[in-house]
């Protein structure tokens with residue numbers, strides 16, 4: 001849904017009129033490489049995708065969430081590409097200290113990283129990350145001028161019980177609704193039903209649209225129409241080259257967070273080309 005970016009008064013022969021600039025909210029294809037590939041494979045994959053020279057519109061972006069050891073290299077590969085950004089897949093929920101093996105938001109910022117995935121269901125499940133802990137990560141990201149790419153989504157049992165809306169609203173409220181409007185306006189949301197991640201079982205376009213529209217209405221109640229209309233809400237869960245266009249065409253689906261299919265250049269290029277525009 002387009003939203004009004006600015007309204008500018010202009011004087012002309014017929015008096016004052018208003019030039020309204022309508023902008024699309026950001027449409028984003030985000031790759032989540034997870035713990036896959038070597039440094040050399042990561043470098044070739046990035047270069048292969050960039051060589052496709054996809055014609056992106058001003059409001060379209062591509063984000064690669066790469067493993068920590070590849071962040072600096074990846075950032076330098078995309079350095080001259082206006083629409084391409086690099087993201088971390090995680091950061092720690094404390095600012096600094098004796099947390100051996102962890103990586104802070106400040107460290108990410110110090111190497112020029114401006115995006116970080118937080119709350120991926122794999123981190124919630126395997127590393128016990130809960131909504132309260134993720135609130136701390138969101139704060140630290142924002143404090144360090146890093147855009148959090150916040151993942152939410154229900155497990156199969158919740159979907160089968162019909163309580164998915166409440167479950168997802170609770171995740172968003174508990175981790176993000178303490179943010180003021182200005183900070184929240186820097187957040188990207190990714191709705192990823194757990195039953196669709198890595199399973200090959202994609203949510204139907206109607207299911208995705210229904211949830212995305214519900215999320216947007218939840219954001220509207222808290223932050224108002226303008227902020228809700230401008231927040232990118234990505235869909236994740238077995239997005240592939242052959243289903244991306246149908247999912248992304250949904251009014252409230254602003255692109256995707258893509259796992260498996262982001263590891264093959266040809267597939268991911270097709271997914272980027274499927275962005276609304």
Ligand code: PEP
Nearest residue numbers: 197198236237238259260
């Ligand atoms: C993900 O890891 O966020 C994801 C959506 O994975 P996949 O596309 O493989 O389902």
